Amino acid sequence: MALDFNTKYPSIDDLRNRAMQRIPRFAFEYLDGGCNDDVNIVRNTSELRDVQLKPNYLRSHHGSSMKTKLFGIEYDAPVGVAPVGLQGLIWPNAAEILAKSAFEHNIPFILSTVTTTNIERASELTEGKAWFQLYHPTEDRLRDDIINRAAAAQCPVLVILCDVPSFGYRPRDIRNGLAMPPKMSLSNILQVMGKPNWAIQTLKHGQPGFANLLPYMPKGLDLKQLGKFMDQTFSGRLNADKIKPIRDMWKGKLVLKGVANEVDVEEAIRLGIDGVIVSNHGGRQLDAGESSIRPLERIAKKYGDQIEVMMDSGLRSGPDIARAMASGAKFTFMGRSFMYGVAALGAKGGDHTISIIKTQLQQVMDQLCCERVEDFPNHLITK
Template sequence: MSDFFHPKFPDSNSLRTQAKKRMPAFAFEYLEGGCIDEIGLHRNANELQDVRLRSQLLTPSVTPDTSVELFGDTYAAPFGVAPVGLQGLMWPNAPEILAKAAAKQNIPYVLSTVSSSSLERIAEVSEGKAWFQLYNPTNDDTRADLLKRIKAAGYKNIMVTVDVPTFGYRVNDIKNGLSMPPKMNLKNIIEMLKNPAWLLATAKAGEPQMETLKPYMPPGMPADQLASFMNTTVMGPVDAEALQVLRDKWDGNLIIKGVVNAEDVAKAVAIGADGVVLSNHGARQLDCGESSIAGLQQLQGQYKDKIKLLFDSGVRSGTDVAAAMASGADFTFLGRTFVYAVAALGENGGEHAINMLLKQYIQVLSQLKCAHSRDLPKFLAK
């Protein structure tokens, strides 16, 4: 494993500060933004940080084993890179940078349907190790072709997002007129010029586009029609019936992303899903929703051996990873922290973030005297 680590940026907050200096405001605010008043953003972080772990200091010291087995693969750590749309807008070539780093360091990278890199390109640079996040297409032919491409590229795991029945009401995105590519209004042009590193990298990489979806877009489609295209073509309804269709058509692992309660997890089990992601979309969809950690805690181990419980939303550190694992998660994902790292450090950002999180996580396990991630629930303070 590469040991690249920049000591000037030892945590997510320092990466965030540097990223904000190097990104246009419209891109940074898209990454940061939550729904409406952004109360849910704080709820995610606060309730996750309320989890308490208890050390067992008078037991023998341990050398923690951070490896985790998941869906037949063994990963080096219990965290991966969550799907984040428009990554290439936030930092040019971010999907490729992160996918390469994840493959090199043996953690999963999940490619968003609305990424700026094609699913075929990410399969190539990740050496076939990436996962794919899927929005359910409304058109049967589009869905069939997309699944065919995913399978042909060698993906084994698809993560179907179910928590976007509507577009999130994100105040800053509305103010900024965010689109892909970004609208060239005066405010956004000024923001680009104020960030020369981003501008030069973008000029070198080329204007970001939704590469995976290009074959399904009308030629020359105006940017202001993108939202309508997404709503009518890409983001179809995802209820139990639609998921059963996907389950019947996909012979790899099916993970359902965006559930937060036991009722939906029970339906996922009945459908035959292999995993669920306890997630509220990073609080970007429902401001008054319950936190992901609250949803995970309510399950209290009742789905052990029935389905894998993955977790995201609010995870920013190795401590957060440990808290989620102790609360019953089988695996965790982070989104914003990885994008901060790439914006802050460019090509080295992915490896830095992975090593930073791993160092933090190992410190927690060593302090607890916890030998393995699977033992963390024993250290949860009741």
């Protein structure tokens, strides 16, 4: 098995541990934590790993291919980079590193409205192949302008987020001053001083900010005013009346992210949505909710022939991707895993993480005697 990555860090857990050493605690806890008591962040991975797969050892095998078609585009693997807010806080220039790596490995990259690189730069790095995730603005004028920018940047897919009707209650972020409005405490300053490489890179690339929103933000906002601006600018609760004008306006593929039940999928189909990402926001919104694999199983079985069903939340490895695909996902996305890689290894982190995941998934497919990713459900052990 050819290992095309740094063998000191052969797993996502290794990257996570290295990231914890390299970045300030407030940045790591922002990335790593869930909401409330972290119940659902643990459930996401543990219940996904209850899924078991059946190998075939004596069947003829002619090799396995990870190539996957989604919305008419062929990708090299059934995994993409999920949207993450404030990526430059975790590691300077992280969004650009991951966009470039995703493009070079021919997998999708989704840019968040509230991350630290803008639509235009992500499009430039990916030659117009980056997807864009929209946090729904309160004003139609702002909504329309952001969507027009995404269209002008040739984004093939617009993702609208439905699982943030309110911000998750995240005790670590509140304690660290990363709630809205944020603040830089003495403790945080000391943490930065203890991570000189992170501090130097931040000075080099500039203080992270909401790059997509700069055209709309009044100049000279202090932190308290920034928090008020964000609260006034975005309304996370979606409904049919808010989705219809987006569907009418957007000529590309439209995806609803954050779906967690069958009723919302039925509404998405009725509204002409092209795909759904079954997700609980990485366990960061509703601690009392289900893990993502549970609704994924039901939704894929009932609606998989009517709409593209994808999944994120809880996936940390190639075997996890195989489990999700066997359970009915057409495609998967990972957020924290890629961010651990960049925080651990900087500019090399994107390529490294993608290489790990591809290598792991290829090994699983060969072990199962699974020649195509669409054949994963044939290897699912049902209970």
